[in-house]
Amino acid sequence: MTPEISLSAGALSKSYVVQNIRTQALSDVSLTLHPGELSLISGPSGCGKSTLLSLMSGLSRPDQGWVHALGVDLGRLDDAKRDAFRLAHCGFVFQGFNLFPALNALEQVQIVLDYQGVPHSQAQRGAARALEMVGLGHRRHLRPAELSGGEKQRVAIARAIVKRPRLLFADEPTSALDSTNGAAVTDLLREIAHRSSAIVVCVSHDPRLIARADRVLEMEDGRLRHDRRGRSGLSFKEISP
Amino acid sequence: MAVALARKTLLHEWRRFLPAVMSVGFSGVLIIVQGALLLGIVGTNALPVTQSSADLWIGFPGTQSADLGRSIDAGVSAELLVDPRVVRVEPFLMGTGDWRGPRGGGISVTLLGIDTRPDGLGLAKALSPGTRALLEEPATVLVDAGDRDKLATAVGEAAEINGQRVRVVGTTNDMRAMGGVNVVASLATVRAIDKSLAAADNVTYYLVGLRSPEAATTVRNRFSQHENRTRFEVWTAADLAERSVRYWLLESGAGVGFIFATIVALLVGILITSQTLMAAVAASTPQYATLRAIGVSFPKLRRIVVEQAGWVGAVGLAFGLAGSLFAALLARLNGIPFALGPGIMVLSGGLVLAVALLAGLLALRRLRHADPAALLR
Numbered sequence: 059m060t061p062e063i064s065l066s067a068g069a070l071s072k073s074y075v076v077q078n079i080r081t082q083a084l085s086d087v088s089l090t091l092h093p094g095e096l097s098l099i100s101g102p103s104g105c106g107k108s109t110l111l112s113l114m115s116g117l118s119r120p121d122q123g124w125v126h127a128l129g130v131d132l133g134r135l136d137d138a139k140r141d142a143f144r145l146a147h148c149g150f151v152f153q154g155f156n157l158f159p160a161l162n163a164l165e166q167v168q169i170v171l172d173y174q175g176v177p178h179s180q181a182q183r184g185a186a187r188a189l190e191m192v193g194l195g196h197r198r199h200l201r202p203a204e205l206s207g208g209e210k211q212r213v214a215i216a217r218a219i220v221k222r223p224r225l226l227f228a229d230e231p232t233s234a235l236d237s238t239n240g241a242a243v244t245d246l247l248r249e250i251a252h253r254s255s256a257i258v259v260c261v262s263h264d265p266r267l268i269a270r271a272d273r274v275l276e277m278e279d280g281r282l283r284h285d286r287r288g289r290s291g292l293s294f295k296e297i298s299p
Numbered sequence: 300m301a302v303a304l305a306r307k308t309l310l311h312e313w314r315r316f317l318p319a320v321m322s323v324g325f326s327g328v329l330i331i332v333q334g335a336l337l338l339g340i341v342g343t344n345a346l347p348v349t350q351s352s353a354d355l356w357i358g359f360p361g362t363q364s365a366d367l368g369r370s371i372d373a374g375v376s377a378e379l380l381v382d383p384r385v386v387r388v389e390p391f392l393m394g395t396g397d398w399r400g401p402r403g404g405g406i407s408v409t410l411l412g413i414d415t416r417p418d419g420l421g422l423a424k425a426l427s428p429g430t431r432a433l434l435e436e437p438a439t440v441l442v443d444a445g446d447r448d449k450l451a452t453a454v455g456e457a458a459e460i461n462g463q464r465v466r467v468v469g470t471t472n473d474m475r476a477m478g479g480v481n482v483v484a485s486l487a488t489v490r491a492i493d494k495s496l497a498a499a500d501n502v503t504y505y506l507v508g509l510r511s512p513e514a515a516t517t518v519r520n521r522f523s524q525h526e527n528r529t530r531f532e533v534w535t536a537a538d539l540a541e542r543s544v545r546y547w548l549l550e551s552g553a554g555v556g557f558i559f560a561t562i563v564a565l566l567v568g569i570l571i572t573s574q575t576l577m578a579a580v581a582a583s584t585p586q587y588a589t590l591r592a593i594g595v596s597f598p599k600l601r602r603i604v605v606e607q608a609g610w611v612g613a614v615g616l617a618f619g620l621a622g623s624l625f626a627a628l629l630a631r632l633n634g635i636p637f638a639l640g641p642g643i644m645v646l647s648g649g650l651v652l653a654v655a656l657l658a659g660l661l662a663l664r665r666l667r668h669a670d671p672a673a674l675l676r
């Protein structure tokens with residue numbers, strides 16, 4: 059594993075002050091994530107998982123510590139450069155699906171490529187392919203109101219992967235879904251990690267997902283407690299080159 | 300073509316945007332209708348000018364509005380004719396009288412005295428040559444079709460002005476004045492009725508026809524030399540008409556009223572439109588934040604909102620113009636002066652689009668809530 063294609067963080071700390079009360083959301087967290095595997099950050103609600111994701115993806119800045127993503131020190135980038143970095147490399151899946159009510163599935167996905175400046179016909183083909191990958195090729199003309207929750211999250215995943223990001227972040231992607239759909243979405247994220255050799259980080263407090271991850275990082279009280287390989291970590295080693 | 304997010308959202312959620320479109324449209328209608336009515340009403344004071352085909356008007360120095368003319372020296376006529384570019388000069392009289400019709404009604408009227416020759420310049424646009432010829436008979440007058448009720452006199456009937464008997468022989472078109480009544484007669488008839496104009500060398504205006512109308516400004520400048528300034532003043536027809544309208548806009552206070560009402564219409568438009576756009580932005584905050592997360596820059600999100608504001612403005616303006624044309628039709632059917640010119644339409648169009656864009660800029664503040672880190676909780 060060359061250091062350039064990893065996502066590492068060192069000694070990350072972050073606190074929030076609300077009405078003069080300081081909450082230490084994250085304390086001295088260090089970790090390195092690798093491409094081609096689904097890393098799951100788990101832990102009880104409020105333990106700092108989302109905060110960690112936000113720092114690692116460059117959406118916010120740490121109080122202390124550093125983040126190196128794909129060989130770039132995110133702390134050295136100004137806001138515009140971080141926007142550009144995310145536009146080039148990062149995909150996101152959130153708990154809420156956050157789809158535009160007016161757009162059909164294809165357009166939801168295509169708009170990402172539009173903003174990257176990809177020509178129209180190419181963007182349309184890319185979006186169609188991403189929808190095929192999440193198994194929604196046949197539903198591409200439906201709007202969010204006509205899709206089920208699981209389907210909406212799969213559109214959101216297609217939107218996240220359409221630009222073939224090297225970093226894919228998912229925050230509680232299954233918590234608005236029933237267990238069948240939740241399992242399907244997790245399997246999909248793992249499959250994406252294996253097939254695209256992207257760094258895929260998923261945050262969840264749902265213990266049912268642990269068995270499906272290649273690597274599980276457990277957090278508690280703003281600190282990293284355990285870092286272990288899940289069962290499927292073995293199969294990952296077989297698949298990955 | 301890229302996915303038209305702004306337009307698709309507008310179409311999909313048209314109910315949400317409808318109040319903004321309506322308020323923009325109503326602001327437009329309000330401004331246009333008010334402005335057109337005001338210009339129409341005030342413009343009636345310039346009717347003697349706008350309905351005549353003279354290139355230049357010669358009148359009392361310092362006259363502020365066409366309807367406020369005073370007598371000038373009749374010798375001017377000969378001086379004007381010396382210029383080879385001048386092809387004709389004819390007197391135009393403006394007097395006053397007290398009208399009594401067969402079915403009552405004492406009402407003051409404005410007497411307009413014109414040269415009755417078939418190719419006369421005075422009120423050429425308001426009279427057909429045939430009607431004009433009717434005035435050659437002494438003691439005959441024309442009234443505007445819209446004023447017949449006010450004067451309580453039908454065509455063919457007799458009436459009295461200042462105790463002198465006259466007969467209504469026909470009607471004029473578009474000579475209806477607001478707040479006054481225009482009665483048209485020959486020069487001789489007016490002199491007979493209004494004693495203050497009785498002397499043959501008493502003339503309110505000279506109307507000048509030029510060989511080529513383009514020469515109007517040059518000829519005016521020639522006769523506006525210093526030594527003439529105390530005897531008469533020369534205006535192009537457009538100058539005098541504009542001067543009359545401007546005078547009454549300021550004098551009557553109606554202009555101030557219009558500006559005030561326009562400001563109110565604009566403020567209400569901005570308020571409703573910005574509220575609507577803000578609500579639309581608020582409803583899409585998580586979606587916008589998601590775009591921010593994947594690296595779409597803030598200015599690009601701004602473009603979406605501004606584009607929506609632009610569409611709201613454009614559609615609202617289209618409704619506003621349609622409404623104004625309908626109002627113009629109603630005004631026309633009811634003989635109400637309604638000056639719906641390109642000027643007022645462009646003005647209100649510009650204002651209304653400015654309203655929409657300003658509202659869009661106000662709504663942009665809500666975009667600050669689209670913080671992608673807030674999606675991670």
Ligand SMILES: Nc1ncnc2c1ncn2[C@@H]1O[C@H](COP(=O)(O)OP(=O)(O)O)[C@@H](O)[C@H]1O
Nearest residue numbers: 074076081083102103104105106107108109676
């Ligand atoms: N923007 C914020 N402002 C104030 N407090 C916050 C903010 N984000 C997170 N926190 C606090 O930081 C702690 C960690 O939150 P978070 O990272 O969202 O946990 P998790 O995702 O594991 O549930 C919590 O106590 C939370 O209340």
Ligand SMILES: [Mg+2]
Nearest residue numbers: 107108675676
């Ligand atoms: Mg969370």
